[in-house]
Amino acid sequence: MTDxxxxxxxxxxxxxxxxxxxxxxVNDGLAQGMPPESMLFDALIPSLEEVGARFERGDYFxxxxxxxxxxxQGALDILRPLLADNESAQIGTFLMxxxxxxxxxxxxxxxxxxxEGAGFNVIDLGVNVPPEKFIEQIEEHQPxxxxxxxxxxxxxxxxxxxxNALEKAGLRDRVIVMVGGAPVTQEYADAVGADGYAADAxxxxxxxxxxxxxxxxxxxx
Amino acid sequence: xxRVAVIACGALALDVRAISRARGWAVDLYPVxxxxxxxxxxxxxAVQAELERLEGExxxxxxxxxxxxxxxxxxQLLERHEGIERLQGDSCYDVLAREEVRAALExxxxxxxxxxxxxxxxxxxxxxELGLDRHPELLGxxxxxxxxxxxxxxxxxxxxxxxxxxxxxxxxxxxxxxxxGNAGLERALETALAGAVRA
Ligand code: B12
Numbered sequence: 001m002t003d004x005x006x007x008x009x010x011x012x013x014x015x016x017x018x019x020x021x022x023x024x025x026v027n028d029g030l031a032q033g034m035p036p037e038s039m040l041f042d043a044l045i046p047s048l049e050e051v052g053a054r055f056e057r058g059d060y061f062x063x064x065x066x067x068x069x070x071x072x073q074g075a076l077d078i079l080r081p082l083l084a085d086n087e088s089a090q091i092g093t094f095l096m097x098x099x100x101x102x103x104x105x106x107x108x109x110x111x112x113x114x115x116e117g118a119g120f121n122v123i124d125l126g127v128n129v130p131p132e133k134f135i136e137q138i139e140e141h142q143p144x145x146x147x148x149x150x151x152x153x154x155x156x157x158x159x160x161x162x163x164n165a166l167e168k169a170g171l172r173d174r175v176i177v178m179v180g181g182a183p184v185t186q187e188y189a190d191a192v193g194a195d196g197y198a199a200d201a202x203x204x205x206x207x208x209x210x211x212x213x214x215x216x217x218x219x220x221x
Numbered sequence: 222x223x224r225v226a227v228i229a230c231g232a233l234a235l236d237v238r239a240i241s242r243a244r245g246w247a248v249d250l251y252p253v254x255x256x257x258x259x260x261x262x263x264x265x266x267a268v269q270a271e272l273e274r275l276e277g278e279x280x281x282x283x284x285x286x287x288x289x290x291x292x293x294x295x296x297q298l299l300e301r302h303e304g305i306e307r308l309q310g311d312s313c314y315d316v317l318a319r320e321e322v323r324a325a326l327e328x329x330x331x332x333x334x335x336x337x338x339x340x341x342x343x344x345x346x347x348x349x350e351l352g353l354d355r356h357p358e359l360l361g362x363x364x365x366x367x368x369x370x371x372x373x374x375x376x377x378x379x380x381x382x383x384x385x386x387x388x389x390x391x392x393x394x395x396x397x398x399x400x401x402g403n404a405g406l407e408r409a410l411e412t413a414l415a416g417a418v419r420a
Contacts, residue, residue, distance in 0.1 A: 058260065063352025066359050103331050103366035127366050128330045153292065153311055154326070183292045 003034050010043035010075070015050060017067025023074045036082045039075070045117050048072050049202050052110075056200070062106060069110055076116060083119070091118065092144035092212045095137055095175075097125035099158035104151035107181055107201075111147065114201040115208065131158075131165035138171055144212050147204070148194075150181040159184075160192040176211045180204060224249070224278070225414065228271045229285035231255030232313055232338045232346075233406070236375065237285050240407050246414060248283075251275065255338070259350050261290035265298045272302060281305075283413045287312045308409040316409050317373050318401040325399070331368035333394065335385055337375045343388035364392045374400045 001009070006029045013021040022044075029039050051068040054060040094115050098105050105127050116122045123141055125133060138146055146166075150156045159179050166172040178196040179189050189197030196211050198204035225248045229237045234252040241248045253267045268284060275282060284307040288295060299305050310316040314334045325332050339346060348354055351363055370389040374381065377400055389396035 058263075061259070061350075061352070063356055063359060066352075066362050067356055070358075070362075101326065101330050105366060106362065109362075153288075154323070182290070185292075 001028065001032075003029070003032070003038070006032075006034060007039065007043040010039055011047045014044055014047035014068055014071045014075070017064065017071050019067070019071040019074045022071040023078060026075045026078050030078075030082075036079045040079060040083070040117055044072055044075055045114070048114060048117070052200050052202055065110070066106065069113055072113055072117070076113065080116075091120050091209065093121040093123065093141060094145045094147060094208060095123045095125065095134075095141055095143035096147040096149065097129035097134060098127040098149045098151075098181075099155050099162065100128055100130045101158065102150050102152055102155035103127040104181070105149070107151065108147075108149040111149070111180065111198075111201045111204045114205050118205045118209070120205075120208070131162045134162055135165055135169045135171065138166070138175055139169075143175060144215070145176040145178055145208050147178045147180065147208075150179070150184065153183050156181070156183055156188065159189075159194065163193050176208075176215060178204065178208060178211070223280040226251060226275050226279040226282045227285050227410075228253060228268055228275075228282060230258065230289065230313065232258065232336065233285050233316075235338070236403055236406055237410065240403060240410060244407075244411075248414070249279075253286075255342070256346060256350055258289055261292075262294070264289055264291050265294045268295065269298055272305070281414075283410070284308070285410070287316055289313070306413045308406075308413060310409070314373060317375065317403075317405045318399070319405070321399055321401060322373070325371055329368050331366050333364070333367050333370050333392070335370055335372040335388060337381050340372060340381060340385040340388050343384065343391065347388070348391060360392065364394065367392070367394055370394045370396050372396060372398045374398050375403050375406075 006025055009025045010022060013025060026039055048068060051060060051065055055065050096108060096112055098108050112122050112124055123143065125137055134146060148159050148162055150158060163177060176196065177194045179194040180198050184197060186197050196207045198207045227237055227248050228251045231252045232255040234250055238250055251271050253271065257264050257267055272282065282305050284299065284305060286295060286307050287310040289312060295307060299307060308316050310319060313336060314322045317336065322334065353360060372385040386396055
């Protein structure tokens with residue numbers, strides 16, 4: 001297969017969530033000397049973005065998205081060691097977790113995959129993460145961004161609780177706070193004092209990069 | 222006599238009918254497909270379509286829905302239709318047993334709730350909707366964080382009990398039962414219908 005054909009295959013098989021075909025394509029690509037970055041940025045990420053767009057339009061539902069995400073995850077597992085070190089260190093570290101009392105995590109996991117694909121070093125704290133745990137992990141890993149994910153109207157108030165905990169621990173200015181999840185809106189994010197919000201995974205990546213850049217500029221000034 | 226229509230989520234429709242019969246309320250029932258709760262963004266449009274269809278035919282219309290993940294969009298729609306109310310609460314679990322559900326989720330965040338309707342229809346409203354029939358490998362992606370199934374038993378009949386057990390077994394979780402009955406739903410309906418059924 002030509003490089004072009006491999007990219008096409010990766011794009012299409014990720015779209016339909018055919019994990020074995022995607023893994024096979026990645027391995028074939030590597031064997032014939034394709035750069036990992038090309039497979040990632042020219043096929044896998046655009047494919048998962050299209051998956052997100054189809055979900056938004058209602059053409060895909062959660063299972064289609066999950067199998068596509070799994071196919072992408074499989075590809076990332078192969079590519080990760082080869083991508084390591086060159087870019088991720090510069091882009092930044094993203095610490096992510098679903099807030100206390102909430103165990104929905106599909107949206108969070110999808111964000112993680114896209115962030116990782118885009119070169120972030122992602123540390124996932126899982127679900128039902130209490131404020132103390134966020135604090136402890138921020139102190140340990142010194143991430144650029146911390147992301148709070150919530151999916152129930154009853155757990156969204158944990159954003160505020162987490163931000164209060166950050167302030168109390170003297171960490172609020174040291175880390176960018178992003179929030180998201182199905183019930184969350186920009187207004188809600190502003191109201192709790194988050195730095196950023198995104199309605200979907202690709203926007204989350206873009207927004208996180210933007211906010212990090214802004215902050216680095218500020219530090220330099 | 223005043224004519225009352227109830228536009229009900231399919232998940233509540235049978236219960237609304239049973240309660241109305243028992244109470245002698247004369248209501249016509251218009252169910253909206255229950256699987257929309259998995260696509261809540263479409264609920265306001267579906268309700269709007271029913272409202273338009275019934276326009277001018279009834280003295281009162283009640284919406285037997287909670288907010289149901291529309292995050293205020295259903296309320297925004299109803300603001301444009303004066304006098305039309307929905308059931309108070311975020312979800313049907315809320316309508317059935319608000320405080321008990323809150324306590325159960327606090328005790329175990331990984332609690333998955335069943336109503337009688339969900340238990341009886343689990344295979345298609347949950348398993349098929351989530352694609353678990355076609356992709357059993359996704360079970361862990363969906364339910365890996367869950368520790369128990371809590372059935373909010375409205376009517377603890379042997380058939381419902383068996384359905385709840387089957388549902389819990391299907392996703393590999395232990396079943397606990399909380400008998401809540403239909404009093405919460407009845408109260409919510411009563412409040413919203415008060416004016417209409419008196420006439
Ligand atoms: C799949 C699903 C489930 C799965 C969850 C599996 C899992 N591991 O996460 C299962 C079936 C287990 C489940 C359980 C429950 N669910 Co549910 N669930 C859904 C459903 C259908 C889809 C959610 C989803 O995964 N969407 C796909 C992802 C990709 O989208 P997303 O979550 O919005 O994430 C995107 C963005 O929000 C953003 N994002 C997400 N996180 C973050 C974080 C940051 C920092 C940023 C920047 C961005 C970001 O990027 C993501 C990717 O694009 C929704 C309905 C709906 N269509 O929204 C109901 C829904 C969320 N669930 C709901 C409910 C009520 C429940 C239950 C209580 C039901 C029950 N019977 O017990 C339980 C929860 C119990 C508990 N203990 O928490 C309600 C919530 C209503 C409310 N007012 O809070 C909804 C809206 C359904 C409804 N209409 O009532 N659910």
